[in-house]
Amino acid sequence: MAVPIAVLDCDLLLHGRGHKTLDRFDIDTVSDDFLLTTFGFPREFIYFLVDLLGDSLSRRTQRSRAISPDVQILAALGFYTSGSFQTRMGDAIGISQASMSRCVTNVTNALVEKASSFISFARDDSTKSQSKEDFYRVAGMPGVLGVVDCAHIAIKAPNAEDLSYINKKGFHSINCQLVCDSRGLLLSAETHWPGSLSDGEVFKQSSVWTFFEEQENHDGWLLGKDIVFCSTGDRLYPLKKWLMTPLQYPETPADFRYNMAHTATHEIVDRTFRAIQTRFRCLDGSKGYLQYSPEKCARIILACCVLHNVSLQSGLDAWTFERTETPDQSEGGCEQADAVDSEAFRIRQELINNHFN
Structure with a gap:
């Protein structure tokens, strides 16, 4: 029986099962140095942002395989602090360019709400x-x-x-x-x-x-x-x-x-x-x-x-x-x-x- 394409995540289709996908990236498994050099902020600060913005980001992503708030925040921080376009930063956490763009938009809007x-x-x-x-x-x-x-x-x-x-x-x-x-x-x-x-x-x-x-x-x-x-x-x-x-x-x-x-x-x-x-x-x-x-x-x-x-x-x-x-x-x-x-x-x-x- 054919599986409707709508239930599959685009990141899984693009990267395959051998690549870190959105639900496999775990902030707790990477080093402090990786977080600081890749995303520009220490671990404790990133955890604080997850607590601050988590509810808002969860509301913005109601899909069955929604990207978690912590990954959305990492994606946005990576873009803000590196200035690189979204492809390279998306690769660092295993999400597609389209998902990266959504993350930046979601986190930006959540932060503006807190201004x-x-x-x-x-x-x-x-x-x-x-x-x-x-x-x-x-x-x-x-x-x-x-x-x-x-x-x-x-x-x-x-x-x-x-x-x-x-x-x-x-x-x-x-x-x-x-x-x-x-x-x-x-x-x-x-x-x-x-x-x-x-x-x-x-x-x-x-x-x-x-x-x-x-x-x-x-x-x-x-x-x-x-x-x-x-x-x-x-x-x-x-x-x-x-x-x-x-x-x-x-x-x-x-x-x-x-x-x-x-x-x-x-x-x-x-x-x-x-x-x-x-x-x-x-x-x-x-x-x-x-x-x-x-x-x-x-x-x-x-x-x-x-x-x-x-x-x-x-x-x-x-x-x-x-x-x-x-x-x-x-x-x-x-x-x-x-x-x-x-x-x-x-x-x-x-x-x-x-x-x-």
């Missing part, structure tokens, strides 16, 4: 106070709640008609805005903005802008860069009561000390970007651009941001895999005088007088 639980400005007063103290120890800048910056992640061209993702350097990208604390923990990650938008345009449309603008009382501030474009006169990040920018024309020793402290403290978000792109090689461009729609690319980037925070909260170092070279993420511009918020200007001047004189 608000791991990436948030919602912190108690004690945590905020500790973060300010940690920022102050970096370079003597008081009152810092977080540092903000953008970086471009290369993606494939969506289609011939869509020019919104072509950035100023001529390639298709998503402009991602991150805010992090002194440890590199992400407080905000917006990974969906088209590459044609400048950092300033992203910032003014972001949830971060809305969050701080709607607050009546600010018990600190973010730090942002301040480049002004000759063509438009627009600031990269405008000086606000809740956003401190460098002085464009420092004159006094206190001005220069303030700018130096600002630069040294702001560098934390740049280091965090570099660490994320180095740990998750699918984002750093060395393996080529992300081969998906902008919407799926945005979800993959956000999933990596969630993993960054989960790993940091699990005790791993935020900058363990940080590369030393600094990618050119800046947008060309020149200094130009521009009107600023008078109250914000007063607050910054008071900060300089009280702490850098």
Whole structure:
């Protein structure tokens, strides 16, 4: 009697019984070194992810021979951290390219569902106070709640008609805005903005802008860069009561000390970007651009941001895999005088007088 093909798993058909199939791969049978070098994370962290995402991944795979949550997680981690396309990573755990693609999608969606639980400005007063103290120890800048910056992640061209993702350097990208604390923990990650938008345009449309603008009382501030474009006169990040920018024309020793402290403290978000792109090689461009729609690319980037925070909260170092070279993420511009918020200007001047004189 013929057996309907629908009941057979495609991986079994492709690889045969002599190959490790999806239900034969056992995480407990491989070495710690294999897990770390192949999938980028230690065994304990992978077990934590299985506990965190297991229910969601089980719901997503209701087939009779569904791939187990731990194998799905290994498949996705392998793709995120190696940057290799899915065939090689699928071979490492004995699943087909089609199954590998489903695993990456399932795990990405499960991580995105957890984003608000791991990436948030919602912190108690004690945590905020500790973060300010940690920022102050970096370079003597008081009152810092977080540092903000953008970086471009290369993606494939969506289609011939869509020019919104072509950035100023001529390639298709998503402009991602991150805010992090002194440890590199992400407080905000917006990974969906088209590459044609400048950092300033992203910032003014972001949830971060809305969050701080709607607050009546600010018990600190973010730090942002301040480049002004000759063509438009627009600031990269405008000086606000809740956003401190460098002085464009420092004159006094206190001005220069303030700018130096600002630069040294702001560098934390740049280091965090570099660490994320180095740990998750699918984002750093060395393996080529992300081969998906902008919407799926945005979800993959956000999933990596969630993993960054989960790993940091699990005790791993935020900058363990940080590369030393600094990618050119800046947008060309020149200094130009521009009107600023008078109250914000007063607050910054008071900060300089009280702490850098």
